[in-house]
Amino acid sequence: MPKDQGLPERLADQIIQLILEEGLAQGDRLPNEAVLVERLGAGRSSVREAVKLLQSRNIVRVRQGSGTYVASNPGVVDDPLGFTFIDDKRRLTHDLLEVRFMIEPEMARMAAEHATDEQAARITELCNESERLAEAGEDYSEADTEFHSAVAQASGNLVVPRLMPILKASVPLFIDVTGRQLVAETIRTHRGVADAIAAHDGTAAHDAMYLHLVYNRNAIAQLAARDA
Amino acid sequence: MPKDQGLPERLADQIIQLILEEGLAQGDRLPNEAVLVERLGAGRSSVREAVKLLQSRNIVRVRQGSGTYVASNPGVVDDPLGFTFIDDKRRLTHDLLEVRFMIEPEMARMAAEHATDEQAARITELCNESERLAEAGEDYSEADTEFHSAVAQASGNLVVPRLMPILKASVPLFIDVTGRQLVAETIRTHRGVADAIAAHDGTAAHDAMYLHLVYNRNAIAQLAARDA
Numbered sequence: 001m002p003k004d005q006g007l008p009e010r011l012a013d014q015i016i017q018l019i020l021e022e023g024l025a026q027g028d029r030l031p032n033e034a035v036l037v038e039r040l041g042a043g044r045s046s047v048r049e050a051v052k053l054l055q056s057r058n059i060v061r062v063r064q065g066s067g068t069y070v071a072s073n074p075g076v077v078d079d080p081l082g083f084t085f086i087d088d089k090r091r092l093t094h095d096l097l098e099v100r101f102m103i104e105p106e107m108a109r110m111a112a113e114h115a116t117d118e119q120a121a122r123i124t125e126l127c128n129e130s131e132r133l134a135e136a137g138e139d140y141s142e143a144d145t146e147f148h149s150a151v152a153q154a155s156g157n158l159v160v161p162r163l164m165p166i167l168k169a170s171v172p173l174f175i176d177v178t179g180r181q182l183v184a185e186t187i188r189t190h191r192g193v194a195d196a197i198a199a200h201d202g203t204a205a206h207d208a209m210y211l212h213l214v215y216n217r218n219a220i221a222q223l224a225a226r227d228a
Numbered sequence: 229m230p231k232d233q234g235l236p237e238r239l240a241d242q243i244i245q246l247i248l249e250e251g252l253a254q255g256d257r258l259p260n261e262a263v264l265v266e267r268l269g270a271g272r273s274s275v276r277e278a279v280k281l282l283q284s285r286n287i288v289r290v291r292q293g294s295g296t297y298v299a300s301n302p303g304v305v306d307d308p309l310g311f312t313f314i315d316d317k318r319r320l321t322h323d324l325l326e327v328r329f330m331i332e333p334e335m336a337r338m339a340a341e342h343a344t345d346e347q348a349a350r351i352t353e354l355c356n357e358s359e360r361l362a363e364a365g366e367d368y369s370e371a372d373t374e375f376h377s378a379v380a381q382a383s384g385n386l387v388v389p390r391l392m393p394i395l396k397a398s399v400p401l402f403i404d405v406t407g408r409q410l411v412a413e414t415i416r417t418h419r420g421v422a423d424a425i426a427a428h429d430g431t432a433a434h435d436a437m438y439l440h441l442v443y444n445r446n447a448i449a450q451l452a453a454r455d456a
Contacts, residue, residue: 075310
């Protein structure tokens with residue numbers, strides 16, 4: 001936020017403090033507008049504008065006729081790293097893959113070491129679902145994204161799942177760029193990751209995820225060579 | 229953004245399209261309000277509200293009496309991953325360090341391989357500045373953050389510098405948590421990173437950055453043991 005804040009920006013910061021102080025979690029309801037007006041000592045229209053600012057930053061979610069709630073993953077906006085504003089999408093795809101190599105094999109190792117039985121079962125289930133969709137020739141990008149998010153959650157690290165919006169930007173991009181040629185490899189390496197996590201084998205999970213990314217890198221390199 | 233968008237949200241999306249279509253870059257001036265009103269076919273107050281939403285998402289920057297400009301790093305907000313909403317700051321510090329281990333040694337290697345002479349000189353300069361401030365007993369956290377950002381820029385990867393807000397959250401946290409005991413180690417390992425980048429020695433840059441993080445991890449582990 002810029003330093004020269006207006007009243008609605010300052011009220012928005014006060015509402016964030018209120019959420020933190022009262023320990024409100026995802027999905028919890030905020031005090032209603034009349035209560036906020038009284039507690040913040042501000043006018044109704046300024047409070048309303050502050051709530052709109054918080055909604056645009058995905059901190060709260062206004063449900064018409066019901067009230068204002070703490071958003072899920074509060075403060076994590078769509079496209080948090082501003083990829084919309086990067087023109088060169090091919091270079092972005094390449095550079096995102098470089099970052100995935102840094103994070104995901106290690107994340108898979110951590111998931112194998114820390115996953116609960118429920119988390120491991122969920123990962124296997126998402127793997128099954130991707131496979132079923134892919135074999136039916138349907139779009140499996142959402143199941144694919146969810147698979148990687150479930151591995152991130154199981155890693156036990158607080159920051160890694162919040163990096164998943166990066167992946168969310170890149171998975172449909174990869175499927176788009178790499179076409180359908182990677183379906184078999186994706187399914188097989190996902191299965192390798194899921195099995196290794198279920199067996200709590202960190203090294204096998206690391207290596208299966210690494211292999212998954214190598215297939216992606218090769219496919220992108222072939223595409224680039226073809227277009228050159 | 230939620231699906232059930234109001235008018236200002238839709239206008240905000242249209243202004244983003246306009247920025248992209250006209251190829252406006254950081255610091256470029258947007259058409260003035262009257263022009264936006266005409267081009268978007270909407271009322272002045274709705275356009276004004278849309279611009280405020282874009283300002284809250286760090287996409288534009290309104291300078292009173294001057295106009296509306298594309299923000300620097302458009303779309304990258306303060307605290308893009310919502311760390312404000314994580315209560316357990318000690319665990320956050322630990323988990324951030326885990327992510328830094330994944331990213332920063334590899335990023336230093338890439339910087340050594342890709343840095344221009346100007347970038348290498350800037351990194352050395354920031355290293356000198358941190359050292360001068362630390363020896364004078366002054367706060368060097370800003371120079372430290374800038375050092376890591378300059379290495380990220382020099383990596384040549386588009387995504388890595390955008391991950392630096394994560395670091396920006398963690399560097400003051402680390403200096404705070406680790407106290408002054410790490411000053412000598414920080415200065416020495418920064419120097420190692422800077423020299424290796426200037427010599428285009430990727431492995432040495434990787435290892436110096438790794439060592440830098442190991443010192444941080446040890447200091448945090450000692451603090452945790454002391455408090456246990």
